Amino acid sequence: MNASLSWIRSYVPELECSYQEFRDAMTLSGTKVEGYKVFDEDLDKIVIGQVVSMEKHPDADKLQICQVNVGTETIQIVTGAPNVFEGAKVPVVLDGGRVAGGHDGNMTPGGIKIKKGKLRGVESFGMMCSIEELGSTREMYPDAPENGLYILPEDAPVGESATSYLGLCDANYEFEITSNRVDCYSVLGIAREAAATFRKPFVNEEPKIRKTEGDIRDLLEVEVKDTDLCPRYTAMMVKNIRLAPSPRWLRQRLASNGIRPINNVVDITNYVMEEYGQPMHAFDYDTIKGHKIVVKRAQDGEKFVTLDGQERTLDKDILMICDAERPIGIAGIMGGEESKITDDVKTLVFESACFDGTNNRLSARRLGLRTDASGKYEKGLDPNNTVPAIIRACQLIEELDAGDVVGGMIDLYPEPVQEKKIAFDPERINAYLGTDISKEKMLSYFPALEIGYEEESNLLTIPSFRQDLLRGADIAEEIARFYGYDKIPTTLPAMKGASGKLTYKFQVNEVIREQMQAAGYSEAMTYSFESPKVFDKCLLDPEDPHRQAIVISNPLGEDYSIMRTSLLNGLFTSLATNYNRRNKEAALYELSNVYIAKQLPLTELPDERMTLSLGFFGEGDFFNLKGAVEELFDGLGLTGHRRYDNTGELPFFHPGRQAILSYEGTPVAILGEVHPTVVKNYGLAKRTYAAQIDVEGLYEKVSFARKYQGIPKYPAVSRDLSLVMDRSVRAGQIEEIIESCGGKLLEHYELFDIYEGEQVGAGRKSLAYTVRFRASDRTLEDGDVTPIMEKIVKKLGEIDVFLRS
Template sequence: MNTSLSWIKAYVPDLAVTAQEYTDAMTLSGTKVEGYRQMDAHLEKIVVGEILSIEKHPDADKLIVCQVNVGEQTVQIVTGADNVREGHKVPVVLDGGSVAAGHQKGAESNGIRIKKGKLRGVESFGMMCSIEELGATREMYPEAPENGIYIFPEDAKAGEDAVELLGLRDVVFEYEVTSNRVDCFSVTGIAREAAATFGCSFCPPQVTPTGNEEDANEYITVEVREEELCPRYCARVVKNVKIGPSPVWMQRRLASVGIRPINNLVDVTNYVMEEYGQPMHSYDLDTIAGRRIVVRRAEEGETFVTLDGQERKLDPSVLMICDGEKSIGIAGIMGGENSMITENVQTVLLEAANFNGTNIRKSGKKVGLRTDASGKFEKGLDPNNAMAAMDRACQLLEEMGAGEVVGGAVDVYPRKREEVRVPFRPDSINRLLGTSLTREEMLAYLERVELRLDSETEEIVAPTFRQDILRSADVAEEVARFFGYDNIPTTLPRGEATTGKLPFKLRIEQIARDMAEYCGFHQGMCYSFESPKVFDRLRLEKDDAGRRAVEILNPLGEDYSIMRTLPLNGMLTSLATNYNRRNKDVRLYELGNIYLPKELPLTELPEERMQFTLGMYGEGDFYTMKGVVEEFLEKVGLDQKLSFQPEAGKPFLHPGRQAKLLYRERELGYLGEVHPEVAETYGIGTRAYVAVLDMPEVVKEATFERKYTGIARFPAMTRDISILVPKKILAGEIEEIIEKQGGRYLESYHLFDLYEGSQIKPGCKSLAYSITFRAKDKTLEEAEVSTAMEKILSQLEEIGVELRK
């Protein structure tokens, strides 16, 4: 956003500050000034000169000698310009003066000093200036000749300050306006802030009613079919239009902010857009079929030619302005070639509407077009500003004689935006800011920016153009910025000291990291984006649920086109990278999400589940990985009723070296050796092992509750048994029987020997357990322990286990 200081002073007449003072104060009050440009930089001793006579140079065919009246004297100037004539009034830089630019390299930054001298033997006491030499451009001053000296209008007076006459005694400020301050994307909005910052009066434009005895509703009807996308649509009619140049003062103001003056009609709509922050558009009413405006969505496959002559492809997400037969404009972006204003226009329809900012932004990307108007609409404008801007435009057109304004207006505004009310709590504001301001002082600051107090409800009422005022903290910010951030005293934070700790879920994750690193694993981080080819590399069946993945709409490429449903691809890729770089012993872990869609195509966000993934190769085997998993689960309180069920059903794991992890019949994850074919596919030339734990399931069962048990007062009785077990029976089944049949005196048990060899029955294995019994309140008798042991052995015999002799 750019504004000139002179334009600001039009609404803040008491403002008397230097450019640097303005920059510093506005930035401190919250309207950040990025920088400024002094338009009259390096312009010194430049006046209006009237050419009295012109003679040919005696020794140069392309030079002329001019006698120029510069007010108090007549000076001789030699020039090579071929566009000057006697009686012309031109800008003249006198001896000792300077211009901003010229033909010398680097002159634009330092200026050029002009001194009297001789040109081919003839004295010259100054220089006539082109518009470029004055630091301006033909974009800003379209009346300037393309190559030659700038010519002033006939009413210019010799000796008058040429820089002042051109409007170059000004400063243009560039602002960095945050998106929540939509009101500051206008000159009046910036002026309001300047008035509040410097304690001056704010004098907005005085708009007087316009319009003849007719009614605009007889000329045009408006139908808005998409009220959510177009909350308000205002229209007025101007007839007997006369296209011509706009006033010089308007051209200068537009030029100062980088807008090229075109004609009175275009300049007025641009001027109001900058002044009020409300884009407008004008249509030739005679081109509007049926004298009817319809605001609707584009049709599927529709094409439209915009004012720049480009054909745009549309779809129903784009909002269109249409007449009774056809589309005539892309709402909020650009009008159509079929309704453009020409020099033959007789009657103009003026549009000032309010559009949904998000839709305008998306539509601009869809059609590949972004304009000054769409840039403002994208930020979400105040619908209550539309009619005010319309009336201002009509006033300006009428004042400059550009046409006859028809009375009345069409205003489609079904749901009016109301003012926002925020509780006013002075004590709370002082506590937040660390100040001791009185209620009256706060209200004085708030009134500067039109935030008024409703004394009945004790609420601050914010005008609708202040869309950033939503809560009490926003009111406190207004007080702070006008009191002065540098005036707020430094205070120590106050509050009650409490013991900080991580949430339960994060504590579990931290234990997972600590345990993995204690066991020699290093943390890895893998992409959440993957290729669909991963499923084939992991040998998943065609109907496997793991293949139901979320597809990325704008992927970086096919290799990153879906969200992962399994964490193994990244882990195996990392293991393969290390293996191929000859790292002999590698252990990695990752805590990362997988993304499981609830249904496809997506109607809601997918489920994100944290997975604790371990991977290793080199030193260690299946039981090493199993021990790491058991270590972690024990740390988080899952040290009992933990079982490993063979044949986890994972096609990417070795069929004979995999296990499903169960806890109280709840599946927590799986582990095993990577299938040889999968390992070969990834380029891992050795046995690799992985484990995956589903953290949400682990968190459900985890606990940090620990119960204290006193030192045993009575002796324990231990029994060792050696049994022959069929190989198909798991040790876990044996231990489950020991737990169930051991009775209330069973204290512990552990497997201390496993033997397979020729000395035992074929198809069997020998297991040896040490079983401990203890009573808390007495010394156990032999009969009590024997009874428990008999129950255990009896149950073992039923499943085919024999006591080894």
């Protein structure tokens, strides 16, 4: 919502403040100023001058030497303007003054300083100005010529400030209006807030019409069929329309709000919409068939041509204004081509109605047609505003002599809104706000807001335009904002017995982050939604359950249209970004949710599973990745049985370089080298490694309990096992045997050598382990260890693993 300070001040005549003060005070009382533009910011020393005489410049064909009366003196000004003439009244910038820009319309921030000087040898003591040089446009000042000086009316007072005369000593404010304050989408609403903010009287005389002729009720019939969508319909009529330009004050006021003046009738409807926030539609009476207006819902599939010449398809939830035969306008959105006001209009009907806001908003959205009027209606207007607004419009018709107002009014308002009353409880308000404001002080804020108070019943009466005031808390806010939020004390809540903490899952997440970062992985964040194309990109089988993703019904685009069931696409994409940007290496992890539907389409909320992905390219291989996973499990106290199986079933990983990690028998993680085809699909580094862990499934098993194990007092006995076997035997198989045969004395084992080559023969390999035994209560002897080692060797023999001779 925009309003100029001078317009606001016309309802709050005692308002005295600087532009900056106005901005700050309004913002702090709740009508936030987004910004303001001071029209004469770059203008200085500009007066109304009159050309007394002129002669041609001796050395330049296009220049004129003018003697210009500027009130206090007559000065010589050389001009090249084509439209200068003797007797012309023009804005003149004096020596040392400033203009806002050039006559080409280009503005210079800070303005352009004008100094006396010589033009082709002839002295010039100022400059006569075009509208563009004054920082405005012909749009806003249609009487200015396309090219040349802005010639002012003959009655313009010579010597007076031209900026003031043109209404440029003003500033236009842009307000951010919150959705609850529909009343503030009007200059009157803003002015009411300004009056309350500055504690100055709000002055708005009730509009009146002096003279009327006839009665509208004899000329027009109105029927509202769908009163649910049209709680009030008000119409008045004007005949003998005399279209003409609006007077200067009206043009300037519209111009200051950024509205282009057109003619008196159009300007009046625009003016009243700005002033009262009530859209006003004008129909040409002679085009209304049967001289009857019917307000009713359209029919599905009905066609209608709006006044912009577009054909629209209607439906049964769109409210139409019709005449006896056909629709003539879409209620509260746009009028029809056939009933629009033309230059030949003789008689017009003003419509000032109240339509259902929600229906209007949804209709405008379905039609893809949001207009200035629907922008107001959609917010849900006050039905009590239609009458003052329409009378104001007719009053202006009379004042501007734009036509003759027909007497009477058609006003269909079957169910007037009831006056709201709210109990006034100052004690409760103070307790709610944490303040100590006196009852009298509270009451002092109400008159400017037009909130009434009945002492006997202790009830507040709420004006109908304040649809946001419903209960005590709303009154508390009114008190708070005019008392000043800044004056409310700052205290801390008592918080008895409060001890802050993270929930358990958040605590685990923090440990995971620490572990990942210690392992050299940096934290990534990617979007929760992705493209359904990622399934093919990751080579998922058509039946793969990961394809069962939740679909967004109104996504930003296909790329963001499904909720992810895996973090790997995000990880691959981020790693590819790093690779494409020629980063030598990257190691990333992400701890975030995947979304697993219990059934599709969704009937209940899905399972949001906290998941960890990690991956890297650069230095390292599969075993670095596995090492990071192992250390993470250790850090989380997940010391139970871990088993790695390569089933080759993960399509996005290299079939020979992938594993499913089972923890205590349950699969909880996958890890592997990214499949060469997936590498190509994403543009990844040739060797990229990735893992994904279902953290949600591990929360219950995580343990941060740590128990001290005595530091060994007795020495250990170590034995080396150098083994040969077929290449296909897995280290995991050997380790299972060592673990199962090792017994209580087994302390540790470690693979220290892997060999494949001539010495062991083709298709075979050698693994060498150190196995360490220790007892906590004595020094071990050979006799303790040898039988164990023999048992291990025997068992290994059963899977064709033998000691290397």
